[in-house]
Amino acid sequence: MTRLLVFLGTAAVLLGANAALNWWVDPFGEFWKPAAVRDARAARPPCLVSHEVIGGEYLPFKLDVFRSRPTRTFVVGSSRVLKIGSWPGERSFANLGMPVISPEIVLRELRALPANAPQQTIYLGVEAFWLNQSFKGFDVAPSFETRARYVLSRSAFEESVRILRRAPYVFFDRWRKEQIGTACVIGRSRPALAWKLDGSRVWSFELDPGTYHPAIDPFTTDLHKLRTGIYADWHELSPKRIRVLGQVLAFARSRGWTVAALLRISADDRTTVARVRGTDAEAVPALRLPLAGLPRRTLDPVPPVGLRRRRLPHRRRLLDADAPPPRSGGVERP
Amino acid sequence: MLFNSFVFLFVFLPLVVVAYFAAPAHRLRLGLIVVASYVFYAYAKWWFALLMAASTLVGFVGGQLIEQTSTRRRRKLVLGLTVALLLALLGAFKYAAFVGGNLTSFVGVITAHGFPGLHAFLNGIVLPIGISFYTFEGISYAADVFRGKLPAERSLLRYAFFISFFPHLIAGPIVRYGILQPQLLRKHRFDVDRVRAGLLLFALGLAKKTLVADGLATWVNRYLDDPASLHAFEAWTAIVGFGFQIYFDFSAYSDMALGLARIFGIELPWNFNRPYRATSPIEFWRRWHVTLSTWLRDYLYIPLGGNRKGDRRRDANLLATMGLGGLWHGASLNFVVWGLYQGVLLLATHRLRTLALRIPPAVAVGMTFVVVMFGWVFFRLHSAAAIGQATRALAFARGLGQFPGHLALLVVAACAYTAVVPEEWTWDVKSFGLVRVATIGAVLAVAVASIYTSHPFIYFRF
Numbered sequence: 001m002t003r004l005l006v007f008l009g010t011a012a013v014l015l016g017a018n019a020a021l022n023w024w025v026d027p028f029g030e031f032w033k034p035a036a037v038r039d040a041r042a043a044r045p046p047c048l049v050s051h052e053v054i055g056g057e058y059l060p061f062k063l064d065v066f067r068s069r070p071t072r073t074f075v076v077g078s079s080r081v082l083k084i085g086s087w088p089g090e091r092s093f094a095n096l097g098m099p100v101i102s103p104e105i106v107l108r109e110l111r112a113l114p115a116n117a118p119q120q121t122i123y124l125g126v127e128a129f130w131l132n133q134s135f136k137g138f139d140v141a142p143s144f145e146t147r148a149r150y151v152l153s154r155s156a157f158e159e160s161v162r163i164l165r166r167a168p169y170v171f172f173d174r175w176r177k178e179q180i181g182t183a184c185v186i187g188r189s190r191p192a193l194a195w196k197l198d199g200s201r202v203w204s205f206e207l208d209p210g211t212y213h214p215a216i217d218p219f220t221t222d223l224h225k226l227r228t229g230i231y232a233d234w235h236e237l238s239p240k241r242i243r244v245l246g247q248v249l250a251f252a253r254s255r256g257w258t259v260a261a262l263l264r265i266s267a268d269d270r271t272t273v274a275r276v277r278g279t280d281a282e283a284v285p286a287l288r289l290p291l292a293g294l295p296r297r298t299l300d301p302v303p304p305v306g307l308r309r310r311r312l313p314h315r316r317r318l319l320d321a322d323a324p325p326p327r328s329g330g331v332e333r334p
Numbered sequence: 335m336l337f338n339s340f341v342f343l344f345v346f347l348p349l350v351v352v353a354y355f356a357a358p359a360h361r362l363r364l365g366l367i368v369v370a371s372y373v374f375y376a377y378a379k380w381w382f383a384l385l386m387a388a389s390t391l392v393g394f395v396g397g398q399l400i401e402q403t404s405t406r407r408r409r410k411l412v413l414g415l416t417v418a419l420l421l422a423l424l425g426a427f428k429y430a431a432f433v434g435g436n437l438t439s440f441v442g443v444i445t446a447h448g449f450p451g452l453h454a455f456l457n458g459i460v461l462p463i464g465i466s467f468y469t470f471e472g473i474s475y476a477a478d479v480f481r482g483k484l485p486a487e488r489s490l491l492r493y494a495f496f497i498s499f500f501p502h503l504i505a506g507p508i509v510r511y512g513i514l515q516p517q518l519l520r521k522h523r524f525d526v527d528r529v530r531a532g533l534l535l536f537a538l539g540l541a542k543k544t545l546v547a548d549g550l551a552t553w554v555n556r557y558l559d560d561p562a563s564l565h566a567f568e569a570w571t572a573i574v575g576f577g578f579q580i581y582f583d584f585s586a587y588s589d590m591a592l593g594l595a596r597i598f599g600i601e602l603p604w605n606f607n608r609p610y611r612a613t614s615p616i617e618f619w620r621r622w623h624v625t626l627s628t629w630l631r632d633y634l635y636i637p638l639g640g641n642r643k644g645d646r647r648r649d650a651n652l653l654a655t656m657g658l659g660g661l662w663h664g665a666s667l668n669f670v671v672w673g674l675y676q677g678v679l680l681l682a683t684h685r686l687r688t689l690a691l692r693i694p695p696a697v698a699v700g701m702t703f704v705v706v707m708f709g710w711v712f713f714r715l716h717s718a719a720a721i722g723q724a725t726r727a728l729a730f731a732r733g734l735g736q737f738p739g740h741l742a743l744l745v746v747a748a749c750a751y752t753a754v755v756p757e758e759w760t761w762d763v764k765s766f767g768l769v770r771v772a773t774i775g776a777v778l779a780v781a782v783a784s785i786y787t788s789h790p791f792i793y794f795r796f
Contacts, residue, residue: 003530003766003771004526004529004530006768006771006775007534007772007774007775007778008533008775010776010778011775011776011778011779011782014775014776014779014780015783018783145340145341148340148344149785149786150786152783152785153783153784153785153786154780154783155786
């Protein structure tokens with residue numbers, strides 16, 4: 001019996017130590033660390049929060065952003081909307097977008113917002129790939145097994161050791177205040193890619209252009225070859241996704257919120273949304289006709305609806321999602 | 335469910351072991367294992383369990399009928415029906431797509447009309463994992479009852495245990511009922527030494543899989559997934575690497591199966607005995623996947639006539655047996671070619687023996703190693719084009735290329751390990767002291783940590 005216990009005990013102790021180290025260092029950001037965001041908020045001036053601290057915990061982070069501000073307007077969508085930030089000093093705007101988001105995650109996110117939240121205006125960044133039935137959104141709620149596999153994994157251990165070699169202080173402090181260019185960032189060994197406290201993203205090359213440079217992905221017009229595969233195996237519009245988008249709108253309507261859709265800008269349509277001040281203007285979302293085309297279950301291009309800069313009243317009603325396309329008012333046909 | 339999965343290691347196995355030894359009655363224990371095995375099997379797809387239940391019923395009823403039938407002719411008929419029904423299940427799920435796909439393609443070429451609907455249907459057939467293994471077990475049981483080697487089993491519970499026992503369910507070893515039945519008749523008390531020995535063997539198998547086989551797989555796949563780019567050095571290193579990968583992968587599974595069964599007090603037959611030390615292809619098959627090769631010998635080769643009807647008939651029997659053995663591995667022509675290649679090696683060995691050549695053992699081992707390794711080309715690569723490209727590279731027709739240092743290092747290490755270290759199932763793990771036991775515990779921890787990036791077992795496809 002002693003030898004059996006020694007055998008099992010040795011394995012258990014080593015696996016436990018591995019799990020503890022991986023949980024503490026959390027090399028791939030699989031655990032939500034609210035204290036790091038609190039530290040960023042408490043700093044004067046407030047710091048950014050490094051992506052390596054947030055990791056894949058987008059949902060709790062974005063919900064925390066919403067709760068921590070007197071939010072009246074927020075944008076939600078994929079990476080494409082992540083550059084949409086608040087004006088300096090503005091606190092009523094939040095960016096609740098996240099990479100590889102799907103309509104299911106949007107619905108989940110809206111439902112997780114406080115029930116007593118005041119009236120909101122939502123800018124919904126709609127993506128064509130959402131209607132690809134093969135596209136799977138980011139797993140915002142990993143199962144216990146997934147987390148257990150992660151903390152026990154050798155690859156996480158190897159990455160933890162790598163981080164500890166780069167930044168030994170992580171063994172005692174999971175993060176610390178770093179200075180990148182002129183900004184302070186709550187992070188650790190590689191804090192450059194970061195999040196603002198309004199939920200918008202800051203690229204490393206924006207923080208420190210001297211050190212970091214934008215990654216240039218080889219451009220391809222073949223959607224199937226896109227790195228993320230979000231357009232792969234797309235044969236038909238997913239009825240389920242259309243239904244979920246309907247649920248998103250119904251939920252917002254039930255709360256009395258206003259929804260406006262942000263659709264992809266085309267190459268010849270450089271209209272920019274006023275609050276977007278990103279560096280990648282090509283990818284900047286523009287207001288187009290909202291979800292009116294979806295119930296027809298077709299991908300025929302919806303006539304673009306241009307938007308004059310002065311007509312972007314993000315604090316007033318833009319378009320009600322289920323209303324017919326307006327002929328005048330907030331939007332005008334070009 | 336996979337042995338190298340967290341749900342198996344941390345939920346299924348502990349629950350089943352505790353429940354098994356907590357159950358007071360022997361029949362209850364057997365029933366518990368059967369239920370657990372069906373859960374284990376249905377974890378991938380629920381209807382797999384229905385298929386196994388159907389196969390179990392066919393085998394059980396067939397055995398009863400064979401025994402109860404009085405005349406040999408009728409018994410033969412019942413045996414034929416039982417085997418046909420068992421093979422029908424296997425054929426429908428494993429070979430329908432292969433046969434139908436090739437036929438429709440052939441007709442399509444001739445008539446210039448494709449059958450896209452039929453192709454899509456055939457391609458949509460899902461292969462239930464492990465079906466090849468439990469079908470062969472059912473056939474061997476029916477044949478043994480027919481031959482009078484075994485009395486037909488009266489207890490459906492025991493027969494269901496034999497077919498479904500989860501340690502050997504998915505990828506063998508292929509167990510014969512004659513080995514299992516006596517062990518099912520006695521109650522197994524909790525024996526700490528036996529449980530420890532089983533766990534140690536399981537841990538060693540898991541380590542072989544996740545640390546050695548998967549380590550090799552990562553590098554081997556890099557080369558063999560793109561055979562068009564191969565040159566001689568890369569091709570030989572990669573194919574030898576694959577030879578060691580499949581050995582470590584499959585023998586690891588067998589060790590894990592033996593270890594798991596031992597925990598429950600059941601001894602399963604071993605499957606591997608240092609096959610790459612064989613001095614001839616004949617000896618290789620006495621050391622490699624032994625439960626399959628002996629099954630093929632006893633239930634196919636010998637009934638076909640074996641070597642009792644002259645050399646030519648023996649050669650034909652060998653080719654037929656090995657060709658079908660190849661097809662058993664997968665519904666694909668490359669496996670048939672691999673099986674036939676092995677058959678040619680066996681009959682060539684028989685012919686060479688008549689010459690009474692005196693070959694030094696080291697040379698014989700080296701020659702066997704080379705021809706066996708070359709054969710893995712047909713096993714690993716599925717298309718004729720890929721096999722052609724790799725074969726040209728192996729024949730130095732595409733130049734020497736670069737030496738794949740990292741993979742070569744792994745191959746040398748694997749080679750040295752297999753040359754020096756005896757098979758794990760032969761280790762006297764019961765006598766291991768505290769230090770060794772703790773070391774294997776540490777190895778288990780590393781193996782478990784490596785599961786995250788683990789590859790599926792190669793033999794799960796069969």
